[in-house]
Amino acid sequence: MLNRSTLFSNGLMVLKNEIVFQLFKYIPFIILLLFSGRSFSQAPEHPTASKILLDMKKLNVLGTVLYMAAHPDDENTMLITYMSNEKLYNTGYLSLTRGDGGQNLIGPEIREKLGIIRTQELLQARRTDGGKQFFTRAVDFGFSKSPEETFTIWNREQVLSDAVWVIRKFRPDVMITRFPKDSRAGHGHHSASSILAEEAFDAAADPKRFPEQLKYVQVWQVKRLLWNTSSWAFKSASEFSKYAQGFLKIDIGGFNPLLGKSYGEISAESRSMHKSQGFGSTGRRGESIEYFEHTKGEKATNDLFDGINTSWSRVSGSANVSKLIQKAVTDYTSSNPAAVVPTLLAALKEMRKLPDSYWKPIKIQELQNVIQDAMGLYMEVTAGDFDAAPETQVQLKVEVINRSAVPAILENIRYGFAGKDTSIQVSLKEGQDYNFNAQYVLPADVSISQPYWLRKPGTVGMFSIESQQEVGLPENVPATQVELNLRIGGELISFNVPVVYKRTDPVSGEIYRPFVINPPVFLNLAENVYMFASAEPRQVSVLVKAGKDNLTGTIALQLPTGWRAEPASIPVSMNRKDDEKQVTFTVYPSANQQVGELKMIATIEGKKYDKSLNVINYAHIPAQVDFPDATARVVRLDLKKKNTKIGYLMGAGDDVPQSLHEIGYEVTILQEKDMTLDHLKQFGAVILGVRAYNTVPRLRYYQADLMKYAEEGGTVIVQYNVDQSLLMTNIGPYPLKLSRDRVTDENSKIRF
Structure with missing residues (x-):
C-alpha cells in the first residue's frame, strides 16, 4: 500500500506533515448534478460487466422523457424502468411534492420529517429503476378534493414556474402525466399535476413566461404530452376498454438479459422502496400493456417517440462519436471490459471537440462514468467523522485503485471545489491501492447542511427556496467534495468525489452516510408541547450537545409575553465534540389561557444559535440529518381531568x-x-x-x-x-x- 510517507520518500511530491487547506463554498455545476447518475450519499457503485455494456449502449441514445405527477409513489415505476433500461432514454420523474402530508407506516415522523424520508425513498427508487428525480416547491398539505381547492393553498404560479424550470433544464422530448384533470384523479393534487403539466408544456416554450430563468436556461418545446391512462380511472374494465379504443398501446413487460430481470421485477423493487407508505410489491413477468391518450403537441401513432430523432445526428459534427461508441459496444467482452477503454477515450476526445450543446456535457459525464466503471477505477473520499462545524478541522482519507491494465496517472487532488491543488503525478499501477491523508479547516461562513427547502420558513402550501439553481434538485449538493484529476490514455478526466463517512457495523458490515456540516451546538428540548393546566410552574429541560471541541457559552429561553423562566440563563462548558449536558429551567406560565412559542438560544463566542438535531435512520435509505428550530409550543389552559x-x-x-x-x-x-x-x-x-x-x-x-x-x-x-x-x-x-x-x-x- 502506497501512502503519503512513501510518496514523500520517493520524491514524487512534497507534503508537510499536516496539510491544512481552507475549504471554499462548494458551487454546484448544476448540469452535472441534474443528470449524473452517481449518488451523493451512498457507497461507491460496483456495476457488473453487463450493466457497463447497458450504460455503453445508452451513450448512443439521445432521447429524454419526463413523467409528471403529484406525490412520491404516484409514478409508474414499470414505465420508468422500461424507458430507462429498454429504450435507454434519459428518463425523469417530476413529483410536485415530497409527500409531507402522508402517513408513516415505519415510524413517528410526519410533515417535513416524513418529506425527508419520502424524498430519499424516491431517490432509492430511481437508483433501482434508472430514472432521475425532480421536485417543485409545493407542499403536500394532505388530502384535497379538487384542483380548485389545491390552488387556494399552493401558489399556482410558483409551482408552474418550477415545472417550467425542470422542463427547460431537462429538455424532455416527451412528457407523460399519470392522472386525468378531472375528479377521476381521486385527489386534488393529482388532477392539479396534470393541469399544470399542460400549462408548463406551453409556458416552457414561451420566452415571455418566467423570463428570469433565461439567464441560465433556454426555452424548450416538448414534442408531445400524453396521459398514461389506465382502467383504475374508470368504473369498469369494459368502460375503459371502450374509452381506450385508438389509444397508443405499448407492451412494457419485457425481459432485460443484461440485468437478468423483467421490467416488472425491477419495477417492483423500485416501488418497494416506498416503505413508509407500505408499498412493498411483487414482481411481474410477461406482457404488460400501457395506454397513452394524446393531450398536446404532435400526435404519436406507433411509438411515444414518433418523429423524434434520438441518435447522435441531432448533434452537429458527431458522426465519429457515434461510430466509436458503436465500435466499443461491438468489441466489448464481459471478461475484460477495460479492453474497450482506448476506443471510449477516442470517443471522449471527439466529444470534447463538439460545439457546445445541451447533450455535450451530459454525454461526456456518462462516458466518463463508463470509462471509470470499465477500468474498475475505485475512488472514495471518507471523513474522520460524519459531521463537522464551521471553523473546525476535517480529516480526510482518499483511496484510489485502478483495477485494470489501462495506464492512468493521478496528476493532482483538489480538496474542496475551489481549494488548493496538490500535485501528485502518481502512476496508478494495476491493482495497487493508493491512499492519501489530508485535513482542512471549514470556513466560518460555510452553510450548515439543512435541506435547502427547509432553510427558511415557508407557507402552508409552499416551501421557500432561496436559489433558482436549487429548484428541482432532489436533495442538497454534497457538503464538500474532492476533485481527482487523472490522465488516462492521454485524456485528462476530472472526477468529483463527494466526501462521505463510513464505519463498520458488527452486524451489517460497511455502513455509509453523508458527510454534513452542522452548527457548533445543538439544543434539543425534551418535549414538543408543554402544557400548563394551572398557574403552577413546570420544569423545562434541554439537552445541549457540543458540535465541536471546547464549547463555552450560555443557554437561555425566549418566552411569550407574560411568561418567565428561572434562571434567565445557564452557562455551559464542554471539552469534546458530542459531549452532552442537560440543563433545566423553571418556567412560570401566563396567568391567562394562552398558546405561544418557547425558543432556546445558545450564545457561543458572541454568536447566537437556535437549532436542534434530528437524525432519521432507517436501513433502506441513507441516514438523514436536519436541524429544526429549537422551539416548542407552550399552552396555558384550565384542564379538568x-x-x-x-x-x-x-x-x-x-x-x-x-x-x-x-x-x-x-x-x-x-x-x-x-x-x-x-x-x-x-x-x-x-x-x-x-x-x-x-x-x-x-x-x-x-x-x-x-x-x-x-x-x-x-x-x-x-x-x-x-x-x-x-x-x-x-x-x-x-x-x-x-x-x-x-x-x-x-x-x-x-x-x-
Whole structure:
C-alpha cells in the first residue's frame, strides 16, 4: 500500500506533515448534478460487466422523457424502468411534492420529517429503476378534493414556474402525466399535476413566461404530452376498454438479459422502496400493456417517440462519436471490459471537440462514468467523522485503485471545489491501492447542511427556496467534495468525489452516510408541547450537545409575553465534540389561557444559535440529518381531568402517549398480555394508535375484549385508519364501514 510517507520518500511530491487547506463554498455545476447518475450519499457503485455494456449502449441514445405527477409513489415505476433500461432514454420523474402530508407506516415522523424520508425513498427508487428525480416547491398539505381547492393553498404560479424550470433544464422530448384533470384523479393534487403539466408544456416554450430563468436556461418545446391512462380511472374494465379504443398501446413487460430481470421485477423493487407508505410489491413477468391518450403537441401513432430523432445526428459534427461508441459496444467482452477503454477515450476526445450543446456535457459525464466503471477505477473520499462545524478541522482519507491494465496517472487532488491543488503525478499501477491523508479547516461562513427547502420558513402550501439553481434538485449538493484529476490514455478526466463517512457495523458490515456540516451546538428540548393546566410552574429541560471541541457559552429561553423562566440563563462548558449536558429551567406560565412559542438560544463566542438535531435512520435509505428550530409550543389552559389512567395500544407510531403524559395522564403502553377484559377495566380509556387496524395483526384477537370493555362503560378511542389493508371489517361496536370520503375543510361543522 502506497501512502503519503512513501510518496514523500520517493520524491514524487512534497507534503508537510499536516496539510491544512481552507475549504471554499462548494458551487454546484448544476448540469452535472441534474443528470449524473452517481449518488451523493451512498457507497461507491460496483456495476457488473453487463450493466457497463447497458450504460455503453445508452451513450448512443439521445432521447429524454419526463413523467409528471403529484406525490412520491404516484409514478409508474414499470414505465420508468422500461424507458430507462429498454429504450435507454434519459428518463425523469417530476413529483410536485415530497409527500409531507402522508402517513408513516415505519415510524413517528410526519410533515417535513416524513418529506425527508419520502424524498430519499424516491431517490432509492430511481437508483433501482434508472430514472432521475425532480421536485417543485409545493407542499403536500394532505388530502384535497379538487384542483380548485389545491390552488387556494399552493401558489399556482410558483409551482408552474418550477415545472417550467425542470422542463427547460431537462429538455424532455416527451412528457407523460399519470392522472386525468378531472375528479377521476381521486385527489386534488393529482388532477392539479396534470393541469399544470399542460400549462408548463406551453409556458416552457414561451420566452415571455418566467423570463428570469433565461439567464441560465433556454426555452424548450416538448414534442408531445400524453396521459398514461389506465382502467383504475374508470368504473369498469369494459368502460375503459371502450374509452381506450385508438389509444397508443405499448407492451412494457419485457425481459432485460443484461440485468437478468423483467421490467416488472425491477419495477417492483423500485416501488418497494416506498416503505413508509407500505408499498412493498411483487414482481411481474410477461406482457404488460400501457395506454397513452394524446393531450398536446404532435400526435404519436406507433411509438411515444414518433418523429423524434434520438441518435447522435441531432448533434452537429458527431458522426465519429457515434461510430466509436458503436465500435466499443461491438468489441466489448464481459471478461475484460477495460479492453474497450482506448476506443471510449477516442470517443471522449471527439466529444470534447463538439460545439457546445445541451447533450455535450451530459454525454461526456456518462462516458466518463463508463470509462471509470470499465477500468474498475475505485475512488472514495471518507471523513474522520460524519459531521463537522464551521471553523473546525476535517480529516480526510482518499483511496484510489485502478483495477485494470489501462495506464492512468493521478496528476493532482483538489480538496474542496475551489481549494488548493496538490500535485501528485502518481502512476496508478494495476491493482495497487493508493491512499492519501489530508485535513482542512471549514470556513466560518460555510452553510450548515439543512435541506435547502427547509432553510427558511415557508407557507402552508409552499416551501421557500432561496436559489433558482436549487429548484428541482432532489436533495442538497454534497457538503464538500474532492476533485481527482487523472490522465488516462492521454485524456485528462476530472472526477468529483463527494466526501462521505463510513464505519463498520458488527452486524451489517460497511455502513455509509453523508458527510454534513452542522452548527457548533445543538439544543434539543425534551418535549414538543408543554402544557400548563394551572398557574403552577413546570420544569423545562434541554439537552445541549457540543458540535465541536471546547464549547463555552450560555443557554437561555425566549418566552411569550407574560411568561418567565428561572434562571434567565445557564452557562455551559464542554471539552469534546458530542459531549452532552442537560440543563433545566423553571418556567412560570401566563396567568391567562394562552398558546405561544418557547425558543432556546445558545450564545457561543458572541454568536447566537437556535437549532436542534434530528437524525432519521432507517436501513433502506441513507441516514438523514436536519436541524429544526429549537422551539416548542407552550399552552396555558384550565384542564379538568377525571380518570387519569389510559391504556395505549401503539399502531404505526406516534407521539400521542407522550403528549397525554404531558398533561398529567398516566399512560400505559399495552402489550399482548394486557389485552384482556379484566386488565383493561383498570383504565378510564383505551386508545388505539394511528393505523392500528392496518398494522397490528393481533388486534383481531383483541377486538372482542375491547368491544366488551366499551359495552361495560369503558371508553375506546380509535384514531386514523385507512380502508385499504384493514385487518378486519368489524372495527366498531356497531356496523360501520370506512370509505375514502374525507373532510378537507377544518372549519366544517361536525355532524353524525
